[in-house]
Amino acid sequence: MIDRALFLKGLAGATTVATGGLDVWAPRTQQVRVLVAADTRGETPHVAPDGTFAFGGRRWRGAPSTVGAPDGTMLLVTTIDVDQYLQGVVPLESPPSWPAAALEAQAIVARTYALARRTLSRPYDVRADDADQRWGGVEAEHPAATAAIQSSHGRVVTFAGGPAEVFYSACCGGHTADASTVWNGAPQPYLRGVEDPHCAPAPEYRWSRTIPLDRAVAALGSHTGGTLVGTALANPDPTGRPQTVALLGRSEANVPVADFRRALGYEVVRSLWLRAVRIDATQAPPQFVIEGSGRGHGVGLCQWGARFFASSGASAAEIVTFYFPGTAVTSV
Ligand SMILES: [Zn+2]
Structure with missing residues (x-):
């Protein structure tokens, strides 16, 4: 591909x-x-x-x-x-x-x-x-x-x-x-x-990946002062794909989805179409959840x-x- x-x-x-x-x-x-x-x-x-x-x-x-x-x-x-x-x-x-x-x-x-x-x-x-x-x-x-x-x-x-x-x-x-x-x-x-x-019917028409929050902080924390406490998807394009991920830590950053995907790896972020990105603090240790559509x-x-x-x-x-x-x- x-x-x-x-x-x-x-x-x-x-x-x-x-x-x-x-x-x-x-x-x-x-x-x-x-x-x-x-x-x-x-x-x-x-x-x-x-x-x-x-x-x-x-x-x-x-x-x-x-x-x-x-x-x-x-x-x-x-x-x-x-x-x-x-x-x-x-x-x-x-x-x-x-x-x-x-x-x-x-x-x-x-x-x-x-x-x-x-x-x-x-x-x-x-x-x-x-x-x-x-x-x-x-x-x-x-x-x-x-x-x-x-x-x-x-x-x-x-x-x-x-x-x-x-x-x-x-x-x-x-x-x-x-x-x-x-x-x-x-x-x-x-x-x-x-x-x-x-x-x-494709296997990755909808997908979800969960990684330890620590790993997400290691990959993305440089944007937010070394912590990560909140996320949001923003700026959808005409096809419905959000163009940026808002990350909140000590500071706030808007990261392009392509950069977000590259930082976490293509095996974790399967496509450029993100549906949800959230922190699950109910788990021990806390987890970082990414959901999306498609592959590639x-x-x-x-x-x-x-x-x-x-x-x-x-x-x-x-x-x-x-x-x-x-x-x-x-x-x-
Ligand atoms: Zn298709």
Whole structure:
């Protein structure tokens, strides 16, 4: 999933690809350069007779090359057909047991994401980790995902005739997020958020986490003079997500939800949509309770929503255009 602090570097980095039109999407140019390792540490890829290569204890596809970085380290980059790359991406994002239309929607969005990241500004287009899309190589591949990639071959998300800027996360919690409030950028019209009736059965549609108050003070107390006696949620955006958490200690602070989440950790604060934050002083020791909706940043395609939408008979194109309203799924 594209649920990563690295995205906080902003949407600007996702727009470096030429956007001159569909000509840049021609199938013959559908190759991406994937950064397999940011530092080879002296290891060289071992190419096997079947065209795969071994590196770092795993097998990968594409044509590997090493590239010297300015700091003297060597990068390992593989140049690969985008669909071969997707074979090791889609199964890590959407369980292969999910309906075919959900896997196809994931493939279309992941393909669009990778192709839109192509750039001349660095020696690779996407990283093989959560900074872009996690790529597990050959061992991650699964026949159901490969079938979905093949049946959606060449299909990408477009807006006004050009490539769309796409994102996805595990579960939106009932309304996808507005990219402009999550990343402080000017939103594309199709990234403003939609009400999502599909993901309600998802396991983290509503979640709650309880941690010792001492741990919360250790993570957040620098904002409030080392104590924590009260909390409140404030400044809801148009999708209903509070934008700040008010913390009261010796002093009072309004902390952006993204900072609050980073301070307590992504395993504790499962999403950017907080429903309640409170101190439970009836417990010994006192506890800090956080409740919320969904999992991940919530922008764009909701993966669990796609799963249940597909179960009700929706096609991949219907799923994609629901989560990115105003876009089209185009074959190139
Ligand atoms: Zn959803």
